[in-house]
Amino acid sequence: MSVLPYRKIMLVDDNPIDLFLNRNLLKKNGMDAFFIEFTGGGLALEYLIDHASQSDKLPDLILLDIQMPVMDGFAFLEGFRDLRSALAFVPELFILSSTSNHDDIRKLRSDPLVRRILKKPLEVDLLKKSLGIES
Amino acid sequence: MARDKIKVLYLDDEVENLNAFKAGFRREFDVQVANNSKEAFDLIQTARPHVIFSDQRMPEMTGVEFFNAVRQIYPEGIRILLTAFTDVKDIVAAINRGNIYRFVSKPWNEDELRNTVLNAYEIFNTRLQLQLKVAELEKANEDLNRFIYSASHDLRAPLMSVLGLVKLARYEEVDPKSLEYFGMIESSVNKLDLFIQNIIEYYQNSRDLSEEREIDFAQLIDDILENSRFHSSDPRLQFHTEIEAPGSFKADEFRLRIILSNLISNAIRFQRPEHLKPEVRIHVKCNERRAEISIEDNGIGILQEHMQNIFKMFFKAHPQHSGSGIGLYIVKEALNKVEGEISVSSTPNVGTRFSITIPNRA
Numbered sequence: 001m002s003v004l005p006y007r008k009i010m011l012v013d014d015n016p017i018d019l020f021l022n023r024n025l026l027k028k029n030g031m032d033a034f035f036i037e038f039t040g041g042g043l044a045l046e047y048l049i050d051h052a053s054q055s056d057k058l059p060d061l062i063l064l065d066i067q068m069p070v071m072d073g074f075a076f077l078e079g080f081r082d083l084r085s086a087l088a089f090v091p092e093l094f095i096l097s098s099t100s101n102h103d104d105i106r107k108l109r110s111d112p113l114v115r116r117i118l119k120k121p122l123e124v125d126l127l128k129k130s131l132g133i134e135s
Numbered sequence: 136m137a138r139d140k141i142k143v144l145y146l147d148d149e150v151e152n153l154n155a156f157k158a159g160f161r162r163e164f165d166v167q168v169a170n171n172s173k174e175a176f177d178l179i180q181t182a183r184p185h186v187i188f189s190d191q192r193m194p195e196m197t198g199v200e201f202f203n204a205v206r207q208i209y210p211e212g213i214r215i216l217l218t219a220f221t222d223v224k225d226i227v228a229a230i231n232r233g234n235i236y237r238f239v240s241k242p243w244n245e246d247e248l249r250n251t252v253l254n255a256y257e258i259f260n261t262r263l264q265l266q267l268k269v270a271e272l273e274k275a276n277e278d279l280n281r282f283i284y285s286a287s288h289d290l291r292a293p294l295m296s297v298l299g300l301v302k303l304a305r306y307e308e309v310d311p312k313s314l315e316y317f318g319m320i321e322s323s324v325n326k327l328d329l330f331i332q333n334i335i336e337y338y339q340n341s342r343d344l345s346e347e348r349e350i351d352f353a354q355l356i357d358d359i360l361e362n363s364r365f366h367s368s369d370p371r372l373q374f375h376t377e378i379e380a381p382g383s384f385k386a387d388e389f390r391l392r393i394i395l396s397n398l399i400s401n402a403i404r405f406q407r408p409e410h411l412k413p414e415v416r417i418h419v420k421c422n423e424r425r426a427e428i429s430i431e432d433n434g435i436g437i438l439q440e441h442m443q444n445i446f447k448m449f450f451k452a453h454p455q456h457s458g459s460g461i462g463l464y465i466v467k468e469a470l471n472k473v474e475g476e477i478s479v480s481s482t483p484n485v486g487t488r489f490s491i492t493i494p495n496r497a
Contacts, residue, residue, distance in 0.1 A: 015292065015296065017296050017300070018292075018296055018299070021296060021299040021300060021303060022299075024303050025299065025302065025303060028303070028306045067285075067288045067292070098288070098291050098292045098294075098295040099288065100287065100291065100332055100335070100362075101284060101287070101288075102388075102389055102392065119295075119361070119362070120292075120295035120296075120298075120299060121295050121296075121298045121299030121302055122299065126361075
């Protein structure tokens with residue numbers, strides 16, 4: 001297990017290949033953690049609701065995809081916004097998406113819940129830099 | 136077959152007029168009559184008449200006032216005033232404001248009135264067709280936008296997975312041959328991704344929508360440099376960015392982004408692989424009238440004979456390179472939309488410098 005402050009990382013992405021990929025890119029780049037993975041915004045939100053008061057179950061960090069069927073990243077963010085005050089602590093949230101849609105990016109950038117927008121494929125160094133972790 | 140007849144409503148406070156109107160036109164048209172405005176409003180709501188006649192002089196309100204109100208609730212109906220008084224100022228004003236299609240003088244001539252109804256109905260129909268076409272077109276545009284939005288995601292997302300998987304595979308693989316193949320896969324995927332992004336930019340630029348915003352050049356250029364399409368670029372590459380923007384600068388952000396990202400992407404991609412100090416210099420200088428931006432590289436340059444063609448669609452000065460052949464074409468198109476200008480100077484094996492000016496909309 002890593003000594004990093006981010007021991008539990010939630011990955012939300014509708015593509016299982018990307019879940020596998022992001023988990024492994026994080027592991028290979030010194031961010032091994034306990035991974036909590038979901039293929040949709042709804043399932044991820046449900047998990048957070050179910051474990052809202054259990055700080056040992058909540059992720060320290062969330063990497064969220066945007067374009068997903070059923071519940072997309074924007075809908076997840078709305079749910080997360082309402083849920084925030086009920087959480088034992090609020091995880092850091094990053095967007096990890098291949099979107100090149102400027103309207104989406106502008107919307108995400110002005111959202112105070114979003115720490116940063118990362119583009120796929122994941123550059124773990126950029127994530128670390130944002131979190132203030134030495135590479 | 137009452138449904139196929141032209142529906143006509145006539146409002147008049149004099150019952151004899153209503154009866155005469157009915158008698159004259161009931162066989163040809165689907166005629167409804169009202170002798171007060173309340174009744175007329177009810178009939179408008181239920182029957183949606185194509186053509187509405189009204190007397191001007193009535194006790195509770197004038198015909199002009201009636202039509203002003205009708206226009207608010209049912210603008211589609213063609214409104215015609217029937218009056219014996221043709222010199223009234225407010226009638227003329229109402230016609231000029233478009234509240235009344237025309238007026239017919241009383242007593243009416245039956246043939247003239249029949250023609251008036253037929254003409255009015257034609258206008259009603261033409262407007263209706265036009266409205267339907269506009270709605271159809273709006274829907275088609277919306278569908279196309281939605282299609283582009285999801286197509287761009289569905290095309291690009293798997294490509295980014297491939298790039299990620301190659302990245303991951305690099306950690307496992309040490310065989311130099313395989314590593315070389317990985318590099319080729321990456322550059323092919325990047326080439327395809329650039330092409331997809333250019334196609335989308337071309338489409339978005341061709342639409343006339345434009346939204347002017349305050350531009351933060353530092354942020355914009357940072358964004359562009361961070362864009363995934365440059366991930367595989369040479370680590371030796373140095374960027375020098377200098378921005379002088381003392382006041383407010385407003386422009387169409389989307390098009391400015393298209394212009395800068397394509398020029399910067401070119402400056403990065405057309406480097407000389409053997410060069411020890413590849414560089415890209417970006418210089419922005421704004422004043423209250425315009426921004427002058429230059430993007431300069433010390434790359435392979437452009438041959439003099441190609442200079443006049445570089446802004447043409449699908450022209451490639453360096454066919455072996457990973458260009459889409461539409462980047463500079465899109466730059467030119469986007470500059471046309473923002474009323475900007477571009478000039479270029481280049482020396483083969485020394486470098487290229489693009490200079491653009493964009494008017495300040497602040």
